[in-house]
Amino acid sequence: MERRNANIRGRIDWLTVLLVVTIMVCGWFSICGASADLENPDLFSFATRPGKQMVWILCSFAVGAMVMFMSQNFLNSYAYIIYGLLLLLLLVTIFVAGDTKGSHSWLNLGPVKLQPAEFAKFATALALAKFVDRFDFNPASFKDVLKACAIFLVPMLLIICQNETGSALVYVAFLLVMYREGMTGSVLLVGFCAILFFILEIKFSPVNFGSQPFQLGTWLVLTIIQLIESWMIWIMSRNRSLSLTVLGLGTGGMLIGLALSLSVIPFKVTWLQTALIIVTSVFIIFRSFKDIARRYILVALFGIGSVCYLFSVDYAFNEILQPHQRTRINVILGLEDDPKGAGYNVNQSLIAIGSGGLTGKGFMKGTQTKLKFVPEQDTDFIFCTVGEEQGFKGSVFVLLLYLSLLLRLIVLAERQSSVFGRVYGYSVACILFFHLFINIGMVLGITPVIGIPLPFFSYGGSSLWGFTILLSVFLRIDCERTTSY
Numbered sequence: 001m002e003r004r005n006a007n008i009r010g011r012i013d014w015l016t017v018l019l020v021v022t023i024m025v026c027g028w029f030s031i032c033g034a035s036a037d038l039e040n041p042d043l044f045s046f047a048t049r050p051g052k053q054m055v056w057i058l059c060s061f062a063v064g065a066m067v068m069f070m071s072q073n074f075l076n077s078y079a080y081i082i083y084g085l086l087l088l089l090l091l092v093t094i095f096v097a098g099d100t101k102g103s104h105s106w107l108n109l110g111p112v113k114l115q116p117a118e119f120a121k122f123a124t125a126l127a128l129a130k131f132v133d134r135f136d137f138n139p140a141s142f143k144d145v146l147k148a149c150a151i152f153l154v155p156m157l158l159i160i161c162q163n164e165t166g167s168a169l170v171y172v173a174f175l176l177v178m179y180r181e182g183m184t185g186s187v188l189l190v191g192f193c194a195i196l197f198f199i200l201e202i203k204f205s206p207v208n209f210g211s212q213p214f215q216l217g218t219w220l221v222l223t224i225i226q227l228i229e230s231w232m233i234w235i236m237s238r239n240r241s242l243s244l245t246v247l248g249l250g251t252g253g254m255l256i257g258l259a260l261s262l263s264v265i266p267f268k269v270t271w272l273q274t275a276l277i278i279v280t281s282v283f284i285i286f287r288s289f290k291d292i293a294r295r296y297i298l299v300a301l302f303g304i305g306s307v308c309y310l311f312s313v314d315y316a317f318n319e320i321l322q323p324h325q326r327t328r329i330n331v332i333l334g335l336e337d338d339p340k341g342a343g344y345n346v347n348q349s350l351i352a353i354g355s356g357g358l359t360g361k362g363f364m365k366g367t368q369t370k371l372k373f374v375p376e377q378d379t380d381f382i383f384c385t386v387g388e389e390q391g392f393k394g395s396v397f398v399l400l401l402y403l404s405l406l407l408r409l410i411v412l413a414e415r416q417s418s419v420f421g422r423v424y425g426y427s428v429a430c431i432l433f434f435h436l437f438i439n440i441g442m443v444l445g446i447t448p449v450i451g452i453p454l455p456f457f458s459y460g461g462s463s464l465w466g467f468t469i470l471l472s473v474f475l476r477i478d479c480e481r482t483t484s485y
Helices: 002-011 014-035 049-067 072-077 079-096 116-132 142-161 165-180 186-204 216-237 240-263 269-290 296-320 323-332 344-356 383-414 419-444 461-479
Strands: 107-109 112-114
Touching: 014 049, 014 383, 014 461, 049 461, 072 079, 072 116, 072 419, 072 461, 079 116, 079 142, 112 116, 112 461, 116 142, 116 165, 116 419, 116 461, 142 165, 165 186, 165 419, 186 216, 186 296, 216 240, 216 269, 216 296, 240 269, 269 296, 296 323, 344 383, 344 419, 383 419, 383 461, 419 461
Parallel strands: none
Antiparallel strands: 107 112
16 A cells, blocks of 8 residues: 555656645735735634635645545546536535525535535546547547537536526536547537627627618628638538539628618618528538538538527527626626626726736735725635736736646646546646636636636635545546556
C-alpha cells in the first residue's frame, strides 16, 4: 500500500496542483478584500466569510486526497452508478430544497448548505467518458451522438427545474468535448446559429427595414438561413451547380422581391423569403433522392427548422422567460438602460474595475467593495474585487493563471492512453473554460448575468468542493495513463 501511494504521489501532475492552489490563495485574499470588516478584521474566524472559505479550502485538500485513492478502473466501472445517484439527488432536491433567492437548489445539512448541481458535473463527465469509451461508439452516428448528448441534457433539465438556469447552461460545455471526439461540426453550427438568430431577432425586431413594412431582424435572419443552406450544400458535395441553384432560388429571389418592394409595391419581403426557404428545402429533398445523397436532407431540415425557430423566438422571449431574465437580455443588448435595476451589478462592477487603474488601490482598500456597492462581490462578481484592489496587473495575473491551467489540462488530456481519460480531461477543461468565460464576461458586461462562480476563486463550499472533485478525479486518472484495463 505504501509503495502504491508513493507511486501515485510521484505521478501526480504537481504543476496543475500548484496552479490550482495559487488560484485558491488569490481567491481567498480577494474574499478578504470583498467581505472582511476593517474594524474587526478577524480573517480566520469561522464567523466571517474569509474564515469559512479557509475551512472550505482545507477541506477541499482532504476531499482531493480521498479521491486520489480511487483507481481509474473503479471510476470507470462505477461511472453510471455515480451518475445515477447524482441524478436522483438532483431530482430529490427539486422537492425538498427550500427557496433560496427564487431557486430550489440548496440542501440544508445542519450548519452547511450544499448545492448538488455542483457535484453533478463530475458525475456527468464520468458517465459521458464511459459512454464514448465504448468500442462501438461512432461520433459520426446521429444515434450515438444523441445518446451522448442525453447524458448531459438530463441533469441540465433537472437543474433548470430547480430554477438554476445559470448552473444548467454550464452543461452546454460538453458539446465542445463531443466535437473534440469527432462529432460533426453541424451541431456546433446549429448552436451558434440559434444564439445568433435569437440575438438578431430580439435586437432588431423593433427596427423596420427603412420605410418597408417588415422588420430588419427577421430579414437578416432569413437571409443568413438562405446563405447557409447554399454553403452547406457546397461543403457536403462540392457541387457548384447545385450550390448556385440553391443560392439563386433563395437569395436571388429575395433580392428581386426586395427590389420590387422598394420601387413598385411595398410588401413584406420576409413572407417571400419564408416561402423561398420552404421551396428551396423541398427542392433539396428532391435532389437528395435523385443524387442518392441523403445528407442533403439535413440541409433541408436546417432551413425549415431555422424558420420555425425564428418565428418562435418572440413567443419564447415574452412568454417563457421571466421578467428579470428579459430585462437582463435587453440591457446586455442595449435595448434598455436600467442602471438601478438589472444593470446595477454590471455598472458597479465596471466602476470598481475602472477605479483600480493599472496597479490597483491595494489589499482591502477598495472603496466600491468595502462600501458594498457591488452585490455578490465575493461570489459571482468577485473578479471586480481583483480589478479594484490589484488593478490591471493583478487582473492579468489571475487570467494568466487560468490560461495556464486550461492549457495544462489540454496537455494532460491529450497524453491520456485511454479514450475514457481523454474525454474526462476535456470535460474538465471545457467546464472550467465555460465558467471562466461567462463569469469574467458578465463582470465586464459582455455576457448576460446568469450567476455562476469563478472556479476555485469565488466564495462557497459547494463550488470549491465540486471543482476539487472534478479536477482530482482527472489527476487520479492521469496517474494511470499508461495502464490498460
